[in-house]
Amino acid sequence: MSSRRARPPEAVVEERRQDVLRHVIEHGEARIDELGERFGVSLMTMHRDLDDLAERGLLRKLRGKVAAFPALTMEIAARFREGLHLTEKEALGAAAVGEISAGQTVFVDCSTTVFPLVNRMREIEPLTVVTNSLRVVRILGPCQGIETVLIGGRYNNEFDSCAGPDVVDALGDIRADVGFISATAVAGGRLFHPVQDYAALKNAARGSVHRNVLLVDHSKFGKTATYAHGEVSDYDLVIVDSRTPEDEIDAMIELGAAVRVVALEETAKEE
Amino acid sequence: MSSRRARPPEAVVEERRQDVLRHVIEHGEARIDELGERFGVSLMTMHRDLDDLAERGLLRKLRGKVAAFPALTMEIAARFREGLHLTEKEALGAAAVGEISAGQTVFVDCSTTVFPLVNRMREIEPLTVVTNSLRVVRILGPCQGIETVLIGGRYNNEFDSCAGPDVVDALGDIRADVGFISATAVAGGRLFHPVQDYAALKNAARGSVHRNVLLVDHSKFGKTATYAHGEVSDYDLVIVDSRTPEDEIDAMIELGAAVRVVALEETAKEE
DNA sequence: AAATTTTATCACATAATGTGTTAACAATGG
DNA sequence: CCATTGTTAACACATTATGTGATAAAATTT
Numbered sequence: 101m102s103s104r105r106a107r108p109p110e111a112v113v114e115e116r117r118q119d120v121l122r123h124v125i126e127h128g129e130a131r132i133d134e135l136g137e138r139f140g141v142s143l144m145t146m147h148r149d150l151d152d153l154a155e156r157g158l159l160r161k162l163r164g165k166v167a168a169f170p171a172l173t174m175e176i177a178a179r180f181r182e183g184l185h186l187t188e189k190e191a192l193g194a195a196a197v198g199e200i201s202a203g204q205t206v207f208v209d210c211s212t213t214v215f216p217l218v219n220r221m222r223e224i225e226p227l228t229v230v231t232n233s234l235r236v237v238r239i240l241g242p243c244q245g246i247e248t249v250l251i252g253g254r255y256n257n258e259f260d261s262c263a264g265p266d267v268v269d270a271l272g273d274i275r276a277d278v279g280f281i282s283a284t285a286v287a288g289g290r291l292f293h294p295v296q297d298y299a300a301l302k303n304a305a306r307g308s309v310h311r312n313v314l315l316v317d318h319s320k321f322g323k324t325a326t327y328a329h330g331e332v333s334d335y336d337l338v339i340v341d342s343r344t345p346e347d348e349i350d351a352m353i354e355l356g357a358a359v360r361v362v363a364l365e366e367t368a369k370e371e
Numbered sequence: 372m373s374s375r376r377a378r379p380p381e382a383v384v385e386e387r388r389q390d391v392l393r394h395v396i397e398h399g400e401a402r403i404d405e406l407g408e409r410f411g412v413s414l415m416t417m418h419r420d421l422d423d424l425a426e427r428g429l430l431r432k433l434r435g436k437v438a439a440f441p442a443l444t445m446e447i448a449a450r451f452r453e454g455l456h457l458t459e460k461e462a463l464g465a466a467a468v469g470e471i472s473a474g475q476t477v478f479v480d481c482s483t484t485v486f487p488l489v490n491r492m493r494e495i496e497p498l499t500v501v502t503n504s505l506r507v508v509r510i511l512g513p514c515q516g517i518e519t520v521l522i523g524g525r526y527n528n529e530f531d532s533c534a535g536p537d538v539v540d541a542l543g544d545i546r547a548d549v550g551f552i553s554a555t556a557v558a559g560g561r562l563f564h565p566v567q568d569y570a571a572l573k574n575a576a577r578g579s580v581h582r583n584v585l586l587v588d589h590s591k592f593g594k595t596a597t598y599a600h601g602e603v604s605d606y607d608l609v610i611v612d613s614r615t616p617e618d619e620i621d622a623m624i625e626l627g628a629a630v631r632v633v634a635l636e637e638t639a640k641e642e
Numbered sequence: 643a644a645a646t647t648t649t650a651t652c653a654c655a656t657a658a659t660g661t662g663t664t665a666a667c668a669a670t671g672g
Numbered sequence: 673c674c675a676t677t678g679t680t681a682a683c684a685c686a687t688t689a690t691g692t693g694a695t696a697a698a699a700t701t702t
Contacts, residue, residue, distance in 0.1 A: 105661040194700040252523025
């Protein structure tokens, strides 16, 4: 009466694996047999799921259990944040793309928040796009009317981008019309990032850009991380979504920032 | 009595598409119905093959026929060279990996010739790898013991790497122990590349590397391209495969180059 | 409008892949 | 050393994914 074996569409499988990953990250670690039970698959299948996740570098397989990597101050790798708050990020991207005019040089930060924006940029041409994100290059590289310039330096696998002193140096020689920068944590109008190199990078980038735009979705507010990189008033425009806490918006306005709140079309499912 | 429809394994499909592409490149252009007939598939299927190739940017679909892109002096994009002379490239890679010691800084050129070598480099650690190739970064980036440094600059989609003055500048600040460089054409010991930026890049790289190793498979010999970038004697070691023409090897030795010929295990199928 | 070429849709064949079971295999812990 | 526990390999199966050709509809050229 057991023995029900089927083959779910690969999207379903991927979703389950994401769920497993989320569960492991939330609990720090978990027993493999428990996971199999909880997600209603056989032990063997759970092994396969975990092997897959481990191969992607998202968790570690130990004996009998798996463990998440030590949380990088607040959140785990970009690869995981990928699918989160997509509605919000789409809305931010839609609003931000209006800041770009054809022919300009645009700087794009390395952050999952900006990818929807980058996708929309494919329509505009000509355009020169400067970025330290390999992901952005992969999206824009094949586009005809767009010249893509990659800021080189030490490659960071976690964020799929370059960072470090070389990047800061290279930014010194660059001037962009518009720059889109993100933050992983915002509290009281102050911006934070868990990795020093990236905090430094964002500071340097701001100096090389004429009009700075900050993109943050509501999930980033009320949190901090180890390294500060300026505050919202350092930017010419701050774009947030409509689920951003009132008091955080007030704090930003208090600091003299120009804040634009973009509405969300449909209510996004919360996590 | 016709109507035989099956579903060949995807490797077979890919191979046919490569063959179609090769045919189109050799002839410059071809009628679509003729191609379908020649390759023994229906018109519809040939359309699908060509759509796929066109989407990859390997040829252009016109009305009733397809055209190759204007041959970039000699050969078309890296994406096409991909699967060619794999046996030779594997052999070159196997020989070249011996030149690397743990702890060194290694420069790797952007060329399909070096990818088998790069795969083998994953075993060695620690290692610092400097490259202008995004493909190399994608391979080595996730490796634990390897620090990957990407030379940034203007991104070139055709070669999936960065080139241009920024790259040459950045190379000036770098010093590597060993460098693996390739050439797309060699004639009489002189090296050539169809794109000026890349010829300049190879020259600059050579200056930043202590021990220069040149990797060339036999298919590159007896050809030239627009831009020269030095000659074989500029390198400390030249590695070629055993199917390299005698007279070309003699010419290289004449110029004072240290040439190592690596044997091929199995006879590779010629094209 | 007529001819030609492209795309859409269908039905089908088969490859690719997730699944659970069983059993072999490896590793840990007394 | 054995007993226990965890992992991997090998199957058989179910189902999805995908290439294929025929036909017809749509688009383009002449």
